[in-house]
Amino acid sequence: MATEVPKNSEGTPKWKNNHSHSNGNLPQNMRRQIISQQRKSLPIASVEKRLLEEVRKHDILIIVGETGSGKTTQLPQFLCNGGFCRDGKVIGITQPRRVAAVTVAKRVAEECDVELGQKVGYSIRFDDTTSASTRIKYLTDGLLLREALLDPLLSRYSVVVVDEAHERTVHTDVLLGLLKDVQKARSLERRKDTNGVTLKEENNVQNRVSLKPCEGSKISPLKLIIMSASLDARGFSEYFGGARAVHIQGRQYPVDILYTHNAEPDYVDAALITIFQIHMSEGPGDILVFLTGQEEIESVEKLIQERVQKLPKTSQTLKVVPIFSSLPSEKQMLVFQTAPPGFQKVILATNIAETSVTIPGIKYVIDPGLVKARSYNHRTGMESLIITPISKAQALQRSGRAGREGPGKCFRLYQESEFAKLADSTTPEIKRCNLSNVILQLKALGVDDIMGFDFMEKPSRTAIANSLEQLLLLGALTDDYKLSDPVGSQMARLPLDPIYSKALIVASEFRCLEEMLIAVSMLSVESMFYTPRDKMQEARDARKCFTSVDGDHLTLVSVYRASAECLEKSRLAGSKEKKAEKTLNKWCRDNFINSRSLKHARDIHSQIRGHVEQMGLHISSCGDDMLQFRRCLAASFFLNAALKQHDGSYRALASSQTVQIHPSSVLFRAKPECIVYNELIRTNHNYIRNITRIDPLWLPELAPQYYASQN
Numbered sequence: 001m002a003t004e005v006p007k008n009s010e011g012t013p014k015w016k017n018n019h020s021h022s023n024g025n026l027p028q029n030m031r032r033q034i035i036s037q038q039r040k041s042l043p044i045a046s047v048e049k050r051l052l053e054e055v056r057k058h059d060i061l062i063i064v065g066e067t068g069s070g071k072t073t074q075l076p077q078f079l080c081n082g083g084f085c086r087d088g089k090v091i092g093i094t095q096p097r098r099v100a101a102v103t104v105a106k107r108v109a110e111e112c113d114v115e116l117g118q119k120v121g122y123s124i125r126f127d128d129t130t131s132a133s134t135r136i137k138y139l140t141d142g143l144l145l146r147e148a149l150l151d152p153l154l155s156r157y158s159v160v161v162v163d164e165a166h167e168r169t170v171h172t173d174v175l176l177g178l179l180k181d182v183q184k185a186r187s188l189e190r191r192k193d194t195n196g197v198t199l200k201e202e203n204n205v206q207n208r209v210s211l212k213p214c215e216g217s218k219i220s221p222l223k224l225i226i227m228s229a230s231l232d233a234r235g236f237s238e239y240f241g242g243a244r245a246v247h248i249q250g251r252q253y254p255v256d257i258l259y260t261h262n263a264e265p266d267y268v269d270a271a272l273i274t275i276f277q278i279h280m281s282e283g284p285g286d287i288l289v290f291l292t293g294q295e296e297i298e299s300v301e302k303l304i305q306e307r308v309q310k311l312p313k314t315s316q317t318l319k320v321v322p323i324f325s326s327l328p329s330e331k332q333m334l335v336f337q338t339a340p341p342g343f344q345k346v347i348l349a350t351n352i353a354e355t356s357v358t359i360p361g362i363k364y365v366i367d368p369g370l371v372k373a374r375s376y377n378h379r380t381g382m383e384s385l386i387i388t389p390i391s392k393a394q395a396l397q398r399s400g401r402a403g404r405e406g407p408g409k410c411f412r413l414y415q416e417s418e419f420a421k422l423a424d425s426t427t428p429e430i431k432r433c434n435l436s437n438v439i440l441q442l443k444a445l446g447v448d449d450i451m452g453f454d455f456m457e458k459p460s461r462t463a464i465a466n467s468l469e470q471l472l473l474l475g476a477l478t479d480d481y482k483l484s485d486p487v488g489s490q491m492a493r494l495p496l497d498p499i500y501s502k503a504l505i506v507a508s509e510f511r512c513l514e515e516m517l518i519a520v521s522m523l524s525v526e527s528m529f530y531t532p533r534d535k536m537q538e539a540r541d542a543r544k545c546f547t548s549v550d551g552d553h554l555t556l557v558s559v560y561r562a563s564a565e566c567l568e569k570s571r572l573a574g575s576k577e578k579k580a581e582k583t584l585n586k587w588c589r590d591n592f593i594n595s596r597s598l599k600h601a602r603d604i605h606s607q608i609r610g611h612v613e614q615m616g617l618h619i620s621s622c623g624d625d626m627l628q629f630r631r632c633l634a635a636s637f638f639l640n641a642a643l644k645q646h647d648g649s650y651r652a653l654a655s656s657q658t659v660q661i662h663p664s665s666v667l668f669r670a671k672p673e674c675i676v677y678n679e680l681i682r683t684n685h686n687y688i689r690n691i692t693r694i695d696p697l698w699l700p701e702l703a704p705q706y707y708a709s710q711n
């Protein structure tokens with residue numbers, strides 16, 4: 001192993017908790033004092049006045065500053081103290097990830113010495129802690145877009161800070177275009193009062209009916225701040241018409257960057273060795289390891305646990321805590337807890353922990369330099385999940401998770417020469433995702449001319465045209481490409497992929513919405529089943545109890561129903577909630593079901609159910625009439641139908657591509673004549689997953705808008 005791990009001359013260190021969270025038990029006033037000192041020592045603290053002046057002078061400001069310099073936590077407090085919250089106005093700070101919005105809000109509430117939800121709060125999908133007194137509000141970029149549906153001028157906000165803009169999530173990109181529009185519209189409305197507006201100016205603000213203030217509402221100007229540690233300031237400045245960019249100098253603590261001497265052939269193995277080398281020979285401090293996905297994290301977790309058994313009993317030991325996006329939020333929050341005495345915390349994370357978050361205790365970062373990225377081919381409708389090298393911006397963000405409470409080290413498991421070859425920034429998500437959802441949101445926001453929308457980087461014409469076509473076929477748009485009512489507006493209200501939103505609406509007509517709610521929730525999480533290498537046969541036998549000959553959707557419904565029954569039985573037998581959960585976890589183990597994934601699916605289920613109830617959709621069950629449910633699946637997923645060919649492969653009807661059933665499907669061997677599927681993924685083959693057997697005659701009957709015209 002060639003990783004340069006400097007040896008500690010004092011031998012294996014004794015674990016000592018030296019981070020601020022261990023101050024949790026300190027008397028309140030002492031803790032307050034420590035936090036106040038920490039704040040004063042941040043690089044941003046010395047430029048508070050200058051920043052406020054810049055914001056006052058410029059309507060759009062780009063702020064670039066080192067990771068950990070205090071942008072996310074301090075700037076909103078400066079603005080609030082500087083008078084930007086007068087008249088009940090709110091400062092909104094968007095984050096690409098939920099976990100960042102939640103944890104940063106908690107920290108800032110503590111710094112301000114207020115209860116979360118009062119002056120400082122967060123709002124993420126399905127979880128809003130804000131109140132009428134909230135002035136500093138952290139929220140996801142996607143959520144601010146949803147807020148714009150109800151309040152198109154975002155009139156409650158005096159400042160919107162788009163944080164971590166370098167990530168260029170599809171939501172950030174759409175938000176940037178929208179905010180530009182809102183800013184223009186708001187200044188126009190103000191100047192109208194003084195009759196200072198020309199017709200040309202008025203036409204320049206996109207023709208959105210929705211961009212009109214509510215009767216009698218007082219419009220103030222909107223300040224816009226774009227922020228990151230690793231962003232291409234010039235590109236953003238150009239997009240915003242030559243906006244001013246300021247750089248905050250300095251970082252709080254140094255982070256040593258170490259590279260490998262040679263290329264590492266197996267990054268998982270290299271990561272494992274590095275974890276144990278740090279554990280045995282470096283000073284105290286927790287370790288954060290970046291991996292590519294849930295399955296990899298779970299397998300590394302097991303490997304660490306096996307190796308820990310072989311460590312000498314006397315030394316401190318490792319506590320592994322995973323974090324990935326499909327983990328329920330309360331489990332994600334475990335990474336922010338201090339390791340118990342005698343333990344060194346090892347966090348195994350996907351890029352969910354890459355930006356914005358401060359994880360107390362982290363001193364070491366291990367970065368294999370890879371990420372699992374989605375990419376979508378608009379021509380074929382094919383999504384690929386590929387493990388690819390990260391960009392320089394991501395590498396910088398990853399190393400920036402260390403050095404936040406003291407000096408840190410980042411072990412890059414690749415050579416320095418490889419780093420030089422990385423792209424400067426990540427390809428914006430808007431260039432590599434299915435645009436149907438974005439377009440549906442824009443239409444709901446009143447943006448009818450999608451091609452004319454001021455994207456920072458415009459998606460290709462074909463990509464836009466294909467997605468418009470798909471929305472038209474799903475009934476979300478009228479023939480002249482306007483949002484249809486009620487179907488399109490209902491679909492836009494559901495926080496799901498349009499095809500799933502439509503499936504719920506169709507299911508309410510087919511009287512099987514209960515089943516579709518389960519199917520959509522189960523399809524929204526990864527890896528429901530697991531098959532340990534040493535218990536393959538047992539796992540297969542267990543799965544047979546749920547397997548439906550009609551396919552994966554029905555199988556998933558069976559799993560969900562059986563788990564709900566197990567929980568219900570336990571509750572009826574008088575178990576308290578915690579005990580019932582334990583019984584369910586045991587049931588999961590016995591049946592080789594991933595309990596984390598199931599818990600996540602149950603959460604999603606209750607959340608979507610809430611939405612559907614609010615929308616007044618008819619919720620009923622088809623009971624055991626699974627024919628009815630399969631017909632509903634065909635009516636919903638008709639765009640993803642495929643027919644068997646002579647050689648046992650399939651032809652996808654929409655794109656004429658040859659595809660194969662993924663080995664994880666219960667229909668892998670049965671190979672029915674005609675199927676609908678939910679996922680088309682390119683790995684080493686064009687695989688389809690989550691499949692149901694249907695009758696080919698149902699297609700022209702249930703989706704005549706598509707299949708009647710094809711004949």
Ligand SMILES: Nc1ncnc2c1ncn2[C@@H]1O[C@H](COP(=O)(O)OP(=O)(O)OP(=O)(O)O)[C@@H](O)[C@H]1O
Binds near residue numbers: 069
């Ligand atoms: N939850 C927390 N617990 C302890 N310290 C924290 C916490 N959150 C922030 N800090 C401290 O505040 C500092 C500034 O954090 P902040 O998130 O504002 O930096 P930033 O400049 O936005 O960084 P990044 O670009 O990485 O998001 C951190 O380096 C850390 O010292």
